[in-house]
Amino acid sequence: MSAAGGRAASAPLVGREAEPTIFELSRPGRRSYQLPTSGFEELGPDELVPPEHQRSEPVALAEVSERDLVGHFTRLSHRQYSVDLGAYPLGSCTMKYNPKVCDAVAALSGLSDVHPAAPAELAQGWLATLTELERALCELAGMAAATLQPAAGAAGELTGLLLMRAYDEARGERRQRVIIPDSAHGTNPASVTLGGYEVTTVQSDERGCVDVGALRQVLDDDVAGMMLTNPNTLGLFEEDIVEIADAVHEVGGLMYYDGANLNAILGVVRPGDMGFDIVHLNLHKTFATPHGGGGPGAGPVAVAGHLADFLPGPRAVRLESAGPDDPPRYGWATPARSIGRVHGWHGNALVLARALAYIEVHGRDGLLRVAERAVLNANWLRRRLAGTLAVPFDRPCMHEVVFSAAPVHKRTGASAHDVAKGLIDEGFHPPTVAFPLIVDDALMVEPTETESYETLVALAEAIERVVARAERHELADAPTTTPVRRVDEARAARMLIPTFDARR
Numbered sequence: 001m002s003a004a005g006g007r008a009a010s011a012p013l014v015g016r017e018a019e020p021t022i023f024e025l026s027r028p029g030r031r032s033y034q035l036p037t038s039g040f041e042e043l044g045p046d047e048l049v050p051p052e053h054q055r056s057e058p059v060a061l062a063e064v065s066e067r068d069l070v071g072h073f074t075r076l077s078h079r080q081y082s083v084d085l086g087a088y089p090l091g092s093c094t095m096k097y098n099p100k101v102c103d104a105v106a107a108l109s110g111l112s113d114v115h116p117a118a119p120a121e122l123a124q125g126w127l128a129t130l131t132e133l134e135r136a137l138c139e140l141a142g143m144a145a146a147t148l149q150p151a152a153g154a155a156g157e158l159t160g161l162l163l164m165r166a167y168d169e170a171r172g173e174r175r176q177r178v179i180i181p182d183s184a185h186g187t188n189p190a191s192v193t194l195g196g197y198e199v200t201t202v203q204s205d206e207r208g209c210v211d212v213g214a215l216r217q218v219l220d221d222d223v224a225g226m227m228l229t230n231p232n233t234l235g236l237f238e239e240d241i242v243e244i245a246d247a248v249h250e251v252g253g254l255m256y257y258d259g260a261n262l263n264a265i266l267g268v269v270r271p272g273d274m275g276f277d278i279v280h281l282n283l284h285k286t287f288a289t290p291h292g293g294g295g296p297g298a299g300p301v302a303v304a305g306h307l308a309d310f311l312p313g314p315r316a317v318r319l320e321s322a323g324p325d326d327p328p329r330y331g332w333a334t335p336a337r338s339i340g341r342v343h344g345w346h347g348n349a350l351v352l353a354r355a356l357a358y359i360e361v362h363g364r365d366g367l368l369r370v371a372e373r374a375v376l377n378a379n380w381l382r383r384r385l386a387g388t389l390a391v392p393f394d395r396p397c398m399h400e401v402v403f404s405a406a407p408v409h410k411r412t413g414a415s416a417h418d419v420a421k422g423l424i425d426e427g428f429h430p431p432t433v434a435f436p437l438i439v440d441d442a443l444m445v446e447p448t449e450t451e452s453y454e455t456l457v458a459l460a461e462a463i464e465r466v467v468a469r470a471e472r473h474e475l476a477d478a479p480t481t482t483p484v485r486r487v488d489e490a491r492a493a494r495m496l497i498p499t500f501d502a503r504r
């Protein structure tokens, strides 16, 4: 089953500038495992697997020893930046340190060794975990019930829009439009379109918040709802949120809360109290679970009572106990008018377990401190860097702050993009650039609560040094210290080569 063919034989194992692929390290017959005897060794392939289900050619797997395998992935990991390595101030995406205790909980064999198809009576611990997480999320969001199935924030958004649609249809309506602010994250308009609605954009005012006058002008009985994140993507709290929610409700629309920024208000104010009807929670942001490479995250959707009947199912529920002294029992139940499944199983379960561990470890006071420190850290950076970069909306921010490199760009020719590349040379992951779209040369910094004062100072000093490099016109080649230097990002995005042909 040699996979890598002639290429493998000629590739040196170590010492190359560029790390070979695992297939280039492959050598015929090398293994990193030993299988125990199965007792079926006597049987031929046709007796084990019906001929129509057999492969016509061997699967192309790399053949490597454990030593080479571990070396390969360790070398690759040393070329990466990660939340375990240092500050990751990527605004809006909320990349914060994931506490190891949550990994330890998710690794408990009572959780990790259970198949999702296990009958409810054999998975009572899991069902209790899911029920408890749903309860905690509803309490934090001020909602009545939730689905834990959506696999990311964007998947939660689509779920929320399908709920909006189901609610509309149940009351005999077919509304066409969903309103989003011009500062919204790109997934919002994409989800609206996928959900079968048209996007109506409403402008922000000079404070960086929804212009309530402009909103009222686009509201009518064709509006199914409004999607909003609060604090918004400028890191600013929408102070008129109650007036906004009332105006949308007056025309019969629903309020959708994009929970990507919930970490700023945890334990302080709840979306339900602000007038929202549907809330998604990015567990991988707020509750510090791994994001993965585009997943596995988790984007549970919590709803107010009038929408609970439409939630995806099945949901883990607590059943009536047989008697007062009997232990609690759990089962699965699908809401009466459910929109159906939005995940093959019950959601990204081990991420869900980590989130519950995070909530339990912090407790109510701890979660409040998470929000307070995230806001304090962002405001400290806002004040510290105000002389280095422009601050387009210079008022107290929430958990993230949006700077503009536009003046630096004008003076030196170095854009926000160049500043971000320079920061890589300083040993930091760059902040988000070019978003929100309504800020020129945006640099969106979210320090999160996990970074210490010393790290914040180091990050600020690094940004100051990078801007000084820009003044000396030294940023065009940045980053200069990474294994891969500056890439042509447009070409890289348009000419994706996402597969490696091991047989070449």
Ligand SMILES: Cc1ncc(COP(=O)(O)O)c(C=O)c1O
Binding pocket: 092, 093, 094, 152, 153, 154, 155, 185, 187, 188, 229, 233, 258, 260, 261, 282, 297, 299
């Ligand atoms: C404001 C906002 N909404 C939605 C999303 C989408 O969330 P996810 O990445 O979990 O799909 C993001 C992601 O960064 C976001 O920042």
